[in-house]
Amino acid sequence: MMKSDSIMISSEIGLPLRQQEIFRGLLDAFSYPGRVTICAEQNTPAWLAILSALVDGESTLADPGELLPAAIWQTLETRRATPESAAYLLLDGSKAPEIQPNLGTLEAPEGGATILLIVTSLGNVNAEGLCLKLSGPGIKETTILTVEGLHPAWIESRNEWVSAFPIGAEIILSDANKFVALPRSTRIDFEGGA
Secondary structure, three states, X not given: OOOHHHOOOOOOOOOHHHHHHHXXXXXXXXXXXXXXXXXXXXXXXXXXXXXXXXXXXXXXXXXXXXXXXXXXXXXXXXXXOXXXXXXXXXXXXXXXXXXXXXXXXXXXXXXXXXXXXXXXXXXXXXXXXXXXXXXXXXXXXXXXXXXXXXXXXXXXHHHHHOOOOOOOOEEEEEOOOEEEEEOOOOEEEEHHHO
């Protein structure tokens, strides 16, 4: 996890072409859950580039762990909110969840939050981390995702949040250079039954 006062944001991150590339990458990631995607922005941490593509002056963001310094908040130009009401949440994936995100309603499931979790590493098969077995729409049979720096309670909580599908929360896992989307329609089990 990066120390928040050392976070750098590229001057190009706000350019429409950069934002479009990152957003296209997110659309592909949500279409193919579990697929590790390299972030289009190389000079900014992937999780921060993702935030810059998702939020704007009309959206809400919760940062209960205070991972973003004030200067980054000004750059993102988004509104602060509580974890229970925010459209987007930024959290440290290595710590157990202590939040209850907005899950939307049956009438408006699209109101469910998107949770961006910062992890240490994604997709390294030799990593000492969680092995997740994913299945569902966009996945041919099953896929295995290895995540280092993710507390297992996130998967347990996420599975509870999406148990009344279509309500629930979307999750994006991101390390410094890559990201993976876990839509609420994806089934997630611990590989090996852990």
